[in-house]
């Protein structure tokens with residue numbers, strides 16, 4: 001990574017002097033709810049057909065009573081890098097956590113430790129995924145899922161050690177959070193609680209109460225479900241299609257044969273093996289008929305691919321239902337305890353996700369569905385109900401936002417900006433007009449090549465590098481599905497040239513020197529490969 005200032009360099013302003021007790025009480029509480037892999041297409045506040053069929057009324061309530069960010073993006077569409085970015089306010093190349101499997105330096109500066117030192121009570125429940133445990137990250141209270149976390153009876157890690165806790169992950173994380181708010185918190189000091197769910201991450205196991213919720217619903221198949229990736233070699237080389245790359249047992253919960261409850265290929269059998277016999281029996285009782293019907297139909301080829309899309313949507317959206325329940329419980333608790341007025345509630349995901357667009361699940365690409373991430377925020381009195389924020393925002397903005405609302409100075413090393421500046425719906429004149437993105441994890445799961453790029457309000461320019469060297473250019477106004485790479489279109493050359501200059505400027509501004517420079521020519525080998533497409 002480029003050598004640059006880290007967020008743990010000294011703040012540009014002197015630390016805020018300790019607040020008077022009365023002011024202390026007025027400092028807002030922060031409830032930062034994040035799910036894992038929740039596509040904005042599956043949040044009904046964003047509109048769209050999926051949200052209509054599978055609404056999220058509680059997440060929508062945050063938007064209705066506060067703001068919805070309709071141009072919310074990540075900086076690197078992957079769990080660990082996103083979380084490190086949210087904690088530090090920096091792009092991946094500066095905090096150094098560019099890909100999953102790296103270890104976040106828990107000693108590095110993060111906003112949670114900072115507001116804790118300034119008098120907030122801080123707590124984290126759920127997925128961490130930056131290290132084995134958050135030990136040393138300066139979060140005062142924590143109880144986390146092991147690594148990615150399991151849906152049923154997950155291993156839970158606390159400062160005292162690890163244990164298996166019986167229950168459904170989304171509900172357990174909510175219980176831990178409400179127990180802490182109710183019983184352990186000091187009511188005289190402000191708090192920041194991070195409620196970070198495992199759902200709806202792979203392997204998409206719904207709670208028993210939601211298993212049949214969408215079994216009878218037909219979801220609209222994206223028009224580019226059977227994408228052939230013409231002119232997009234990196235898209236063609238991925239391994240993340242629903243029809244070829246999902247594990248039939250593990251992800252889609254398909255069974256071997258009619259009358260059998262034995263799962264088809266299940267790469268990590270522990271997710272089901274750890275269920276209690278009662279949980280497994282309840283699961284089978286609800287899924288058997290659907291699985292039997294699938295086996296009886298003997299589907300193949302295109303029909304099977306379409307069936308898999310429907311099964312994926314039913315299971316994924318049913319895990320979202322539990323997340324929405326959780327948000328409702330938290331909002332109700334705040335209201336019942338008179339805390340809703342002085343509490344900022346944020347709901348987001350660590351990145352977006354594909355719901356069958358281009359045939360895919362997972363994320364990583366700079367294409368819209370995984371570049372975008374849902375973001376809604378409520379703060380009564382400070383954010384007007386029904387605010388729609390059009391300004392482009394990124395997950396580098398969360399850390400400065402929390403510091404800013406807590407009355408703390410924002411450090412120079414933070415690369416984002418406080419969202420307080422845009423939550424009235426009007427962005428200041430010098431707010432960013434475009435966003436920068438950089439994905440690194442290759443080789444890796446799903447085989448998405450490293451790439452970086454710029455997105456303006458209308459255009460997108462991406463450079464894939466490594467063993468596939470390729471530029472891509474999209475006009476989102478005429479091609480919102482990003483099906484036509486117009487990088488070689490003569491009519492596009494003036495705008496492509498302008499975007500390359502802009503991309504170079506963004507890389508300089510954010511001090512990213514990872515990957516080839518914008519002006520580096522494509523290599524002969526890679527060019528040959530591209531021409532052979």
Ligand code: SGN
Pocket residue numbers: 036037078079080100129148201202203362445446
């Ligand atoms: C696991 C998943 C992948 C997923 C990564 C990263 N496979 O490896 O499909 O892309 O996590 O996800 S799984 O079968 O083991 O679930 S992330 O959200 O943590 O970035």
Ligand code: CA
Pocket residue numbers: 036037078079201350351
């Ligand atoms: Ca994720």
